[in-house]
Amino acid sequence: MEPPERRCLALVDVNNCYVSCERLMRPDLERTPMVILSNNDGVCVSRSAEVKALGSVPMGTPWHKMKNLARQHGILAMSSNYELYGDMSRRFHGLLATWVPPHCQEIYSIDESFLDFGGQRIDRTATGHAIKRQVQQWLGLPVCVGFGGSTKTLAKFANHVAKKRPEWQGVCDLTALSAEERLALLDQFEAKDVWGIGRRLSEQLKEHGIHTAGDLARCDPKRARERWGVVMERTINELNGVSCIAWEDEPPTKQQIISSRSFGGPVYTVDELADPVRMHVGRAAEKLRAQGSVAGRLGVFITTNAFRPQDPQYSPIRTIRLAVPTDDTATLTVWAVQILKSIFRPYRFVKAGVMLDDLRPKSVMQGSLFDALPSEQDMKREKLMGVMDKANGKWGRGSLGIGSAGVKGERDWSMQRGMLSPRYTTRWNELREIS
Incomplete structure (x- = not known):
């Protein structure tokens, strides 16, 4: 590089x-x-x-x-x-x-x-x-x-x-452009047009007389750091041609994996909630394996509709530490359903999700004095996870899953997409027809 x-x-x-x-x-x-x-x-x-x-x-x-x-x-x-x-x-x-x-x-x-x-x-x-x-x-x-x-x-x-x-x-x-021409061009745009400067921060900058991207480039980086933090200092230096943001030719390993989605309709029972939770565990575990990691903590959350103030509100989240960090979908699913049952109350839920935390490389897992050698059953499970990932990669996400997560068909909680176009480039039966 x-x-x-x-x-x-x-x-x-x-x-x-x-x-x-x-x-x-x-x-x-x-x-x-x-x-x-x-x-x-x-x-x-x-x-x-x-x-x-x-x-x-x-x-x-x-x-x-x-x-x-x-x-x-x-x-x-x-x-x-x-x-x-x-x-x-x-x-x-x-x-x-x-x-x-x-x-x-x-x-x-x-x-x-x-x-x-x-x-x-x-x-x-x-x-x-x-x-x-x-x-x-x-x-x-x-x-x-x-x-x-x-x-x-x-x-x-x-x-x-x-x-x-x-x-x-x-x-x-x-x-x-020369340095003067570049500053003149920066002056033609608002500070909020600069990468990393959001609406709220741009309002704070205006209070200090910083209205344009050029105004921001002329700021003292050290003074800006004292007032707004190191990210602002980097932004000003970058506007002046000083590289501060590292190059990443490979995506960084995720430190947390979250899978969640709002339901197409309200869900009321724990059995109904268990289906999307199983599905989210499968998706999160697939991402976990793709980056060669295992998870040490597992969390589950469910949410009522905050936009319906007439309804009782209840949005719990619970996480547990796993005895042995794992990337096994089946193991994570068992624990996720147990967590769900422990936090469930009879309300009108509109969203559920899972979180995988305390991620670490699978190749350098910390063992203990009493760990046994991997059993033949563990090796078979690892192969099974690989088969699931290949199948879902070939035939589409969710083609294979644990329990109801692998059952095709629309559910009451399935995402609603009433104006969906065909998947022209990935499904033979949805290819564009020309007459």
């Missing part, structure tokens, strides 16, 4: 990712105002450019509050098609991987990748446009590219400029 001062970081980001994936197979929706909804068709998690232009639909707007606006402007709502988005994400990141060596790509999110072109003598603007063309031609997804020199924060800002300012034509190279 290049030293920080020799890096040339670019951020490639899919525009309105979920909407763009839906339009990929439905070109007739290209100019249609669209929103993609969260689990149970709750709130907006992706908006088309046409909806953003209305200025009255911020991210996270509940769908039921904007139905009149949707009728007025012809806004189409669709349920989140995670299988489609995940498959397109894999293709997107795989295509970007061809532009740099393996250790020079950092996958930041489902629709964003950092690329390091350090050491390569390239025309950055031309390279950015070449990436745009290739992703559009090969995958049908629109992207913007931002080059930020040696820091991730500047690469994120450059990408933001490329998206918000049409004159940049989707590619912004901050390294082509």
Whole structure:
């Protein structure tokens, strides 16, 4: 990996990712105002450019509050098609991987990748446009590219400029600007447009006369650290070209794994709650095994509806320490159901989930003087977990599970996605038909 001062970081980001994936197979929706909804068709998690232009639909707007606006402007709502988005994400990141060596790509999110072109003598603007063309031609997804020199924060800002300012034509190279020109460009954007500066923090900055990204870049990092902490100091240094955020060419190992989801309808009995808890244990354990870890603590939580003040509220959580850290789905499921029974009370529940904590590498587990050698039964269970993971990887999440977690079919608590599009790229029976 290049030293920080020799890096040339670019951020490639899919525009309105979920909407763009839906339009990929439905070109007739290209100019249609669209929103993609969260689990149970709750709130907006992706908006088309046409909806953003209305200025009255911020991210996270509940769908039921904007139905009149949707009728007025012809806004189409669709349920989140995670299988489609995940498959397109894999293709997107795989295509970007061809532009740099393996250790020079950092996958930041489902629709964003950092690329390091350090050491390569390239025309950055031309390279950015070449990436745009290739992703559009090969995958049908629109992207913007931002080059930020040696820091991730500047690469994120450059990408933001490329998206918000049409004159940049989707590619912004901050390294082509002088220090004065870069500050002048930063002055054209609010401080909240900087990576890591949220709405609440931006309000605090305004109280101290810091309104623009340029104002923030001119701050004294040490003074900012005293007032707002080390993260703010790093952000200011990054805006000035000093690399402070480490490069991660491999995703960091998770220190905690949580699996939870709201129900499609209320659940009242402990037996009904046990089904989604088993399912969440299976998903969490699969992630645990994928990173080669075992869990030392297991937690279960259930939640009533806080948006129904007329209902009694009860949202308990309980965790236990496991005698032997494990990644075995069956063992974790037995304990999770026992925890659930210990915290259950007869209320109207709308959500359940599990947490795996105290994670540690499976290869370096701490033994004790009285531990026996692994039994043949343990080895068979480990093989069984491997078979489950391969089956779920091949035929889809939840194809195999423990008890009712492996039973297909809609349940009363299943997630509602009433406006779900076909899984065009991963299911033979849902391929797009052209007549």
